[in-house]
Amino acid sequence: MIIAAVFAVIAIVLVIAFAAYSGRHEYTKRRIRTAFGPEYARVRAEQGGTRAADRELARRSQMHDRLPLEPISANDREFYATSWQHIRGGFLDDPGVAVTSAAQLLTRLLEARGYPVDDQGEQLALLSVRHGPALADYRQALWVSERLRTNPASMPTEAKREALMQYQTLFEDLLTEPGAAVSRRIKESEVTP
Template structure:
């Protein structure tokens, strides 16, 4: 084999290795995008560096793999479904308390599934591996819940919080917690002002 042939062979081998490396990187990226869905784009935008974002997502997968997750028994699913129905009933007269109860119920459900509950950020990180598509609901519900604790959430905000919490509950249960998803929607007063969130004037039902 001549020196020219050797050089050509080396170039070909390097090209093949480069193509294989690029293909593997693309495959890993697509796998992360499939696993994390919208969470992938959110982390990339937050990090402003795709490589750093993908490294964080892979670390989430590693931490998730160490968890001892367990499915809920039929009895547990029935218990949480009944508890959620009580939350929706309570919303009619006590929307603020209903949202607090929903937040506590979600935390218990997350814990029973085997996810960490000590830190909200840790909850988000570990939930994102298998429940990324409902993670936005959890973020929105949590944000409204915090405003509720500060007395800054309207009744419509609270209704939306329950809609968001419900999406995560259904995802974690693997089924809808109750048959109907409708919650009472706040009605405006005659002068256009919102009623007092603590004593909402409830009328009608919200559509899906």
């Protein structure tokens, strides 16, 4: 009798523990999924399943945690913002060059921030951790850039204009991200010595 009761209690405790564990696990997964936004559906399609997708997202989060994300100083931020305006102004005379320059400046910013720039797949994977919503635009712009590289005449002006605006989505997302830009006070103390 007593033994049966003990077993029953143990069983109940186990069930509750399991439920709590899986509930928490489920919660974490859901939180990660929402954090990745539209990128989650993409990963699931790529990985061929929810389970594999969750694993991939967890891997990305881990890799991202190891990134030495460098803050952008106020001076550099100013430089990037101004350069971007110039590139936009240059569109009038040569849309193709403007798109290429935008891609280069964006790459430079990504590199300065600490994202890998040699492996585009991995770069996109890591960007998806914090910049998921901007990635759809970024991918499309990259596609246009690729087409421009192979056949410059293949893209109409409007496609180039859109690509520039799509690059801008990620560009702004990177520059306005909390922690990306050093506050003015820190900048001044950096400058004075």
